[in-house]
Amino acid sequence: MDRKIRVLVAKPGLDGHDRGAKVIARALRDDGMEVIYTGLRQTPEQIVSAAIQEDADVVALSILSGAHNHLFPRVTELLAAKGSGDVLVIGGGVIPEEDIDFLKSKGVAAIFGPGTTTRTTIDFIRSNLKR
Amino acid sequence: MDDTEGLKKANETWESSLAKSLAKFPERSERFVTGSKVPVKRLYTPLDTKRDYVGTLGFPGEYPYTRGVQNTMYRSRFWTMRQYAGFGTAEESNARYKFLLAQGQTGLSIAFDLPTQIGYDSDHALAAGEVGKVGVAVDSLADMEILFDGIPLDKVSTSMTINAPAAVLLAMYVAVAEKQGVAATALNGTIQNDILKEYVARGTYIYPPAPSMRLITDIFAWCATEVPNWNTISISGYHIREAGSTAVQEVAFTLADGIAYVEAAMKAGLDIDDFGPRLSFFFNAHNELFEEVAKYRAARRVWAKVMKERFGAKNPKSLMLRFHTQTGGSTLTAQQPENNVVRVTLQALAAVLGGTQSLHTNSRDEALALPTEDSVRIALRTQQIIAHESGVAETVDPLAGSYYVESLTDTIEKEVFAYLGRIDALGGAVKAIEQGYIQKEIQDAAYSYQLEIEKDERVIVGLNKFQVKEGPPKGLLRVDPEVGRRQVAKIAAVKESRDGARVQRALAALETAAKGTDNLMPLILEAVRSYATLGEISDVLRLVFGEYRQSAMF
Numbered sequence: 294m295d296r297k298i299r300v301l302v303a304k305p306g307l308d309g310h311d312r313g314a315k316v317i318a319r320a321l322r323d324d325g326m327e328v329i330y331t332g333l334r335q336t337p338e339q340i341v342s343a344a345i346q347e348d349a350d351v352v353a354l355s356i357l358s359g360a361h362n363h364l365f366p367r368v369t370e371l372l373a374a375k376g377s378g379d380v381l382v383i384g385g386g387v388i389p390e391e392d393i394d395f396l397k398s399k400g401v402a403a404i405f406g407p408g409t410t411t412r413t414t415i416d417f418i419r420s421n422l423k424r
Numbered sequence: 425m426d427d428t429e430g431l432k433k434a435n436e437t438w439e440s441s442l443a444k445s446l447a448k449f450p451e452r453s454e455r456f457v458t459g460s461k462v463p464v465k466r467l468y469t470p471l472d473t474k475r476d477y478v479g480t481l482g483f484p485g486e487y488p489y490t491r492g493v494q495n496t497m498y499r500s501r502f503w504t505m506r507q508y509a510g511f512g513t514a515e516e517s518n519a520r521y522k523f524l525l526a527q528g529q530t531g532l533s534i535a536f537d538l539p540t541q542i543g544y545d546s547d548h549a550l551a552a553g554e555v556g557k558v559g560v561a562v563d564s565l566a567d568m569e570i571l572f573d574g575i576p577l578d579k580v581s582t583s584m585t586i587n588a589p590a591a592v593l594l595a596m597y598v599a600v601a602e603k604q605g606v607a608a609t610a611l612n613g614t615i616q617n618d619i620l621k622e623y624v625a626r627g628t629y630i631y632p633p634a635p636s637m638r639l640i641t642d643i644f645a646w647c648a649t650e651v652p653n654w655n656t657i658s659i660s661g662y663h664i665r666e667a668g669s670t671a672v673q674e675v676a677f678t679l680a681d682g683i684a685y686v687e688a689a690m691k692a693g694l695d696i697d698d699f700g701p702r703l704s705f706f707f708n709a710h711n712e713l714f715e716e717v718a719k720y721r722a723a724r725r726v727w728a729k730v731m732k733e734r735f736g737a738k739n740p741k742s743l744m745l746r747f748h749t750q751t752g753g754s755t756l757t758a759q760q761p762e763n764n765v766v767r768v769t770l771q772a773l774a775a776v777l778g779g780t781q782s783l784h785t786n787s788r789d790e791a792l793a794l795p796t797e798d799s800v801r802i803a804l805r806t807q808q809i810i811a812h813e814s815g816v817a818e819t820v821d822p823l824a825g826s827y828y829v830e831s832l833t834d835t836i837e838k839e840v841f842a843y844l845g846r847i848d849a850l851g852g853a854v855k856a857i858e859q860g861y862i863q864k865e866i867q868d869a870a871y872s873y874q875l876e877i878e879k880d881e882r883v884i885v886g887l888n889k890f891q892v893k894e895g896p897p898k899g900l901l902r903v904d905p906e907v908g909r910r911q912v913a914k915i916a917a918v919k920e921s922r923d924g925a926r927v928q929r930a931l932a933a934l935e936t937a938a939k940g941t942d943n944l945m946p947l948i949l950e951a952v953r954s955y956a957t958l959g960e961i962s963d964v965l966r967l968v969f970g971e972y973r974q975s976a977m978f
Contacts, residue, residue, distance in 0.1 A: 302978075307538035307554050309627010312667050312754070315867050315978040316874050332976030333627045334542075336550070358538055359794075359903065363553025389793055390896035407758040407791045408887050410878050 298418065301349040303331040303340040305368065308358035313385060317353060320411035321418070337367035345377055351418055354401075356386040362395060369400035379423040385409065428471070435469055458715040460670035462835050468827035475830070480725070484820045488728040490721050490833065491821040492779040493744040498817035502530075503775075504782035505807045506583060508750065510535035510560035511794055512907045514570035517560040521575060523797065527804055532575070532613075533583040533784060535559030536593070541628040543589045543962025546911035556907035558794070559585075563911060564957045566918045568596040569603065578606045582613035583658070583748065583782075588630035590617040591639050592961050595949040598651065614655035614704055614748070617643060620681040620853055621660050623972070624862045625667040630962060633854050635969035639944065640685060641692040644699040646945035655704040657685060658748060665708035666754045668870020671719045672836055674708060676843030677853075677862050679726055683844070684853040686735055696735050700742025707780075709771035710752045716771070717823050718832035720747070720778030725833070726840050749775035750784040756791040760886035761897060764788040769806050776810055777823055783807055793900035860977055867978060915957060922955040930954045931964050938968040 302318040304311055311333060322328045329347050331340060344352050352372070354365060365384055372380050384396065385405040393404045402421055405414055456464040465472075475481070482488055485495030494500070507524055510517045521532055536559040539551035545563045546555045555561050562568055572582075577600065586593045594615050598608045619636040622629040629636070640657065647656045661669075661678035669677065682703065689699050707723070709716055727745035731737040751771035756764045765788050772785050785803040787795030795803070811817055823829045850856040857863070876882040883889045930951040937947050951961050 307542055307544075307550065307628075308558065309622070309625075310666075311627065312870050316668075316871055318978040319867075319871050320874075328978075330976045330978045332974050334550070358554055359557035360553035387792065389900055389902075408884075411874065412878060 297325060297327040298351065298422065299327045299329075299347060299349045300351040300353055300418070301329050301331065301340070301344045301347055302353045302355065303335050303343070304333045304355055305335055305337060305340060305364040306356045306358045306360045307334055308356065309333055310357040310386075311355070313357075314353075314355040317355070317385065317411060317414060321353075321415060324415045326418075337364055337371055340368055341371040341375060341377070344372065344380055345375060349380060350422055350424055351381045351383065353414075354382065354384045356384070356388070359387075361386065361388050362392055365396050365401050366399035373400070381418065381421055381423050383414070383417065385414075428474070431469065431471055435471060438467075458671070458832070459710065459712050460672040460715060460836070460839070462672070462715070462832065462839075468831055470827060472831040473827050473834075480834075481824060481830075487732070487740070487743060489724040489744055491824055493724065493746055493781070497779060497820040498776070498811070499820070502811045502817060503780050504531040504581065505529050505804060505811075506531040506533045506748070506782045506784055507800055507804055508533040508535050508585065508784045509800070510537075511558070511901070512556040512560065512903050513910055514560055514562065514567040518571055518573055518575070520797075524800070524804070525575070525580070527801060528808065529804060531581045531583065531782060534571070534585065536584070536586055537561045538628065540958060541586060541588070543592075543630050543958060543966075545915055545957050545959030546908060547915050548959060552908070555911050556903050561907065561911045562593065562596070562958065563915050564918050564955050565596050565599055565952050566914065566955065568593075568600050572600050572604075576606070577601045577604055578610040580612075583616075584613065585616050587616050587619055587622050587626070587628055588636065589958060589962055590615040591643055591945060591948050592952065592958050594643065594651075594654075595945065595952040598949060599952050608651045609653070611651055612653050614658050615643070616660060616706070617657040618660045618681065618706075620684060620857060621663050621678070623857050623974070624664065624677070624866065626660075626663040627974075629972045629974075631965065631969040632972045633858070635965075636972075637685075637688045637854075638692075641689045641694065642943045642945055644689050644702070645692070645694055646943055647702065648694075648698045650945075654702065656699065656702045658704045658706045659685065660706040662706050662708045662750055664866060665710070665752065667866050668754075668873060669866045670869050671710065671712070671715050672839045673843070673865060673869060675719055675723045675726070675836065676840045676847075677866075678705065678707070679723065679730065679840065680844055680847045680853040680856070680862075682727065683730060683734075686731075687852065690735070696731070696737045697739035697742050700731060700735075700737050701739060701744075704781075705745055705747035707747050707749050708752050709749050709775045709778075710755055711767055711770050713770055713774050713777075714823075714826075714829055714832060715836075716774035717778045718829050718836050720775070720780065721821075721829075721833045722836035722840060723747070724779070726837055726844075730844075746781045748782045748784070749778075749780040751775070751786045753786055753790055756786060756788070757884060757887050758791040758897075760892065760894065761788045761792060763886055764791070765802060765806065768803060769810070772806055772810055773814070773816065776816055779821060789897065789900060792897050794903070796899060796901045860975065863977065918955055918957070926954040927951070927956045927960070930956055931960060934961065935964050935968060938965055
């Protein structure tokens with residue numbers, strides 16, 4: 294039997310804008326994935342420990358505060374350090390184009406900006422799973 | 425002479441005369457609805473607005489305030505043009521405020537960074553990467569002194585978007601005024617101070633609801649005598665709407681929060697006519713012009729009725745819903761961002777036609793980053809063009825009497841009262857939030873909006889229709905990452921130079937008072953004057969009050 298794809302939707306940083314995180318969480322669930330949402334203000338350490346505990350295949354980070362360059366790489370580093378480098382990490386929110394290459398070089402597989410359809414994100418997850 | 429029957433007949437005849445042309449040219453849709461799913465008819469006539477004019481509309485400046493809270497509205501004075509701004513350090517933000525005032529802005533609106541909004545100093549571990557990003561970093565009175573340097577506080581009105589630590593920032597503002605030789609009684613401005621919407625929509629809460637409500641009522645009581653011209657709260661629908669609510673829900677949940685604050689203050693022994701006149705509101709403006717205008721008009725009427733009939737307020741000022749408007753950030757697109765100037769124009773027009781008291785117009789680049797100076801100037805010019813060139817400000821409430829707008833105003837009022845009834849049945853706004861009811865309503869609306877876009881049932885120009893190939897946007901504002909380090913150094917310097925014993929005394933006194941029932945404002949003011957930091961003061965209250973934990977539902 295196919296195991297459902299497990300996704301941890303997480304809000305790193307201090308901003309409280311979780312409309313996007315909740316919409317994407319629901320869309321992934323409606324598409325048949327198992328979704329856990331962390332709630333606001335999660336540190337990279339909390340996110341990674343939740344991802345491991347929940348056996349997540351995907352960590353979807355949402356941030357609008359501007360602290361992505363600081364926080365996203367922490368998440369990928371910690372995942373790798375804990376032997377979970379095969380978790381697919383994606384990000385969304387208000388993230389300037391010029392930061393995307395840097396984030397990708399740090400192991401974030403894709404960044405989805407404002408206006409992305411939930412379908413685009415779902416398709417990306419389904420075709421880029423690393424495990 | 426009443427000719428209802430004749431009109432009904434004529435209307436029916438007209439409707440039946442359409443069959444032929446409808447068969448040939450069907451309408452674009454079988455059903456037309458507003459964003460709040462209010463059905464929109466093909467045509468509105470006097471049949472839709474049969475009314476007692478004085479009772480439902482009345483005159484501007486008179487109950488039930490449908491037509492506006494001031495009697496001559498913009499014929500006397502335009503709305504306050506108030507651009508929300510702040511980033512980086514106090515020095516950089518001070519320069520932006522001076523720029524805005526020089527461009528003809530008439531009030532200040534302070535954006536604080538997230539650590540400040542959550543009561544963390546810039547050197548706190550959770551502040552890493554966040555300092556100065558979405559607003560200015562304020563750690564102690566020393567930053568506040570720089571922020572308002574050269575800006576006479578008796579000459580400007582200042583709005584501060586600050587909620588959980590509102591008491592501390594207000595105290596800092598009063599302390600800066602003291603240093604400028606300005607009496608607190610001469611200060612004009614607003615603190616947002618609306619914690620309930622933080623739990624459901626904006627997320628910068630610190631303490632649980634009960635102690636948060638106590639801080640708010642302490643502020644109401646203290647300001648009534650000490651800072652009498654201050655708007656002690658700005659009950660906000662803006663963020664509820666940004667989180668995805670409809671226009672009807674925006675008004676309903678905002679007024680439900682307002683009712684909760686009034687009840688809390690009355691329970692604390694305050695007289696409604698002492699604090700009622702200082703309550704202010706904050707709404708969003710989206711693109712659907714008529715629904716937005718009707719929304720503001722309905723909100724005024726509902727609030728007046730609630731204050732008069734439910735709470736027995738007598739002072740006319742207690743009945744007036746005065747509000748600030750900001751155009752809708754979530755309506756802006758990252759695609760073809762120049763189009764956002766047009767969206768903002770429509771939204772600003774709605775706010776003005778709806779009788780707003782002050783207005784922030786968003787900048788075209790806000791779906792991408794914080795706005796540049798050029799973008800902010802265009803946004804401010806948009807307001808100035810509406811004020812000086814469009815002619816819409818020359819008469820009061822110009823859309824009154826439109827069959828459609830009046831009918832929509834009535835419908836929104838009815839639906840808002842229905843929501844208020846449901847929230848009352850749950851035990852009020854605080855209980856409804858604790859049970860997740862309001863959050864769920866907003867999330868459902870947000871999700872269905874997203875699906876409408878994805879199914880192309882809703883067109884967003886440049887997003888799901890009329891797209892073009894674009895290169896990455898250029899010239900966005902970036903906050904210098906050095907800001908964090910500079911703030912950390914500043915905190916160290918402040919701690920070095922202040923009277924440590926005085927700080928400890930002030931914080932200990934605050935802790936004792938927080939455990940009891942005394943008004944906390946005088947103690948917070950003393951702590952601020954001693955240069956205790958925002959983080960130190962908030963930590964004392966965290967210790968006594970505890971911290972709120974959100975239940976993460978979606």
